[in-house]
Structures are given as structure tokens and as C-alpha cells.
Amino acid sequence: GVCLVCVGSYKDLDQGLQSQRNFLEVEKLQKEITELKDRSRRRIDKVKGKVWREHQTIEDLSREEERLRTELKELRFQWRNGPWPNVGPSGKTGPQGVAGPSGTNGAAGPPGPPGPAGRKGKTVVLKEMIKKQISQQRLAALVNKDVEDSIKADIAKKLTSEASALSKADLANKRLLARMKEVEWEHTPTSSATARLLAHPLTTLSGRIQKLMEKGPKKRVLPPHWEEKYDPQGKVYYDNRFTHKTQWNFPTK
Numbered sequence: 001g002v003c004l005v006c007v008g009s010y011k012d013l014d015q016g017l018q019s020q021r022n023f024l025e026v027e028k029l030q031k032e033i034t035e036l037k038d039r040s041r042r043r044i045d046k047v048k049g050k051v052w053r054e055h056q057t058i059e060d061l062s063r064e065e066e067r068l069r070t071e072l073k074e075l076r077f078q079w080r081n082g083p084w085p086n087v088g089p090s091g092k093t094g095p096q097g098v099a100g101p102s103g104t105n106g107a108a109g110p111p112g113p114p115g116p117a118g119r120k121g122k123t124v125v126l127k128e129m130i131k132k133q134i135s136q137q138r139l140a141a142l143v144n145k146d147v148e149d150s151i152k153a154d155i156a157k158k159l160t161s162e163a164s165a166l167s168k169a170d171l172a173n174k175r176l177l178a179r180m181k182e183v184e185w186e187h188t189p190t191s192s193a194t195a196r197l198l199a200h201p202l203t204t205l206s207g208r209i210q211k212l213m214e215k216g217p218k219k220r221v222l223p224p225h226w227e228e229k230y231d232p233q234g235k236v237y238y239d240n241r242f243t244h245k246t247q248w249n250f251p252t253k
Contacts, residue, residue, distance in 0.1 A: 049101075056100065082247065143230065226251045 222228065225242040239246050 052101070056098070059097070139230075140228070143234075220250060223251050223253045 222238070225240050227239050227241060229237055229239050229246075231237060235248075237246055237248050238251050240251070
């Protein structure tokens with residue numbers, strides 16, 4: 001018989017096995033590299049989110065610092081010069097903030113209760129008159145007329161209350177006189193206390209009412225160089241044309 005031995009096939013087999021091992025090692029390394037990339041990406045995203053939140057916090061603190069600086073300037077100005085009644089123009093619109101990340105939509109809240117009905121005042125009328133560019137003298141005359149009507153209404157209300165008190169005092173006086181007649185005080189000597197008790201209260205109340213009717217509302221006279229003006233809210237303040245000084249209180253000489 002003949003025995004044939006294949007020479008050189010073991011070397012080829014060893015090279016094939018080595019190639020298979022190298023391929024598995026490469027796949028393992030690629031998988032580890034992919035996992036490292038994913039972990040690094042997640043860490044970078046986490047750091048970016050944290051940096052964005054810190055950036056927003058810094059911007060909020062900067063805006064709050066600017067607001068506090070402005071408020072401090074206003075307080076310093078008021079401390080040095082007092083309140084300034086004139087309203088300045090509106091400031092410029094601030095820059096647009098950076099848009100934040102999108103969040104989840106929350107559930108809609110319940111509708112709020114209806115607000116109370118507003119009362120119709122004269123401020124709207126004054127604003128409309130200012131928009132129509134009515135002269136300052138005409139506007140001041142209308143405001144003064146409204147003030148006088150309001151004062152007259154207050155005086156009428158006071159007179160009504162005084163008349164009610166007058167009628168009550170009259171009734172009390174009649175009861176007192178009837179009681180005094182019952183006990184026959186007219187035969188006893190009148191003391192000073194009894195004289196004060198017998199004094200009719202109608203004289204004092206009628207005198208007060210007569211005084212209110214005669215005097216009426218007094219209009220105060222402004223010192224020289226002073227002028228009465230109104231701010232956009234309709235509040236009265238006083239302007240000195242000579243010193244350019246303004247104040248809320250009525251000026252004195």
C-alpha cells in the first residue's frame with residue numbers, strides 16, 4: 001500500500017484560524033468603540049444641558065441685577081430731589097431671550113372666576129380730551145368745575161346729615177320740655193346747669209348750617225410763579241415756572 005501525507009496544509013489551517021481570531025478581535029474593538037462613543041455623546045449632551053441651564057441662570061441674575069440697579073438709581077434720585085410727578089417716556093424693548101428646550105405639555109387649568117364690573121369714571125373722559133388735543137385752559141376749567149360739583153355734593157350731604165341731627169335734637173328738646181313741665185321745674189330756681197340744659201340746640205346747628213351756606217368752598221391762591229398742572233393719571237401737582245421745580249403739595253410763600 002501507499003501512504004500519502006499532505007505537506008503544508010497545517011500552515012494554511014493555522015493562518016485561517018489566526019485570521020478568524022483577528023476578525024473577532026476587530027469586531028469586539030469596534031463594539032467597544034461604539035459604546036464609548038455613545039457614552040461620550042450622552043455625557044456631552046448632559047454637560048450641554050447643564051451649561052445651558054447655568055447660562056440661563058446667569059442671564060436671569062444679570063436681568064435681576066439690572067432691575068435692582070435701576071431701582072437703586074430711582075431711590076437715590078428721590079432721596080436727593082424728592083418725588084418727580086412727570087412721567088418719562090417708555091424705555092426701549094429689551095433683547096429677545098434664548099429659547100429654552102421644549103417641555104411636556106401640562107393639563108389645562110380650570111377657568112378663573114369673572115372679575116368685578118368696573119365703575120365708569122371721569123378719567124376716561126380726560127384721556128379722550130387729551131387725545132383730542134383740547135387746550136390746557138379748557139381742560140383745567142372742566143376739572144375745576146368737576147371739583148366744585150364734587151365739593152357742592154359733599155356740602156349737600158353734610159347739610160342733609162345736619163338736618164337729620166337737627167330734627168333729632170328738636171324731638172329730644174320737645175321731650176325734655178314736656179318732662180320738665182310734668183315735674184314743674186318752672187317753679188324752681190334755675191341753676192346754670194339747668195340753663196345750659198334748657199338751651200335749644202337748634203340755634204347752634206342752624207348757625208353751623210348758615211355758616212356752611214355762606215362760606216362755601218374756598219379756592220386757595222397760588223404764590224407767584226407757581227402753576228397748577230395735572231399728570232397723565234389726572235393727579236394735581238404744582239410747577240414753578242421760575243425755578244422749574246415740581247411738587248405734589250400746595251406751595252407756600
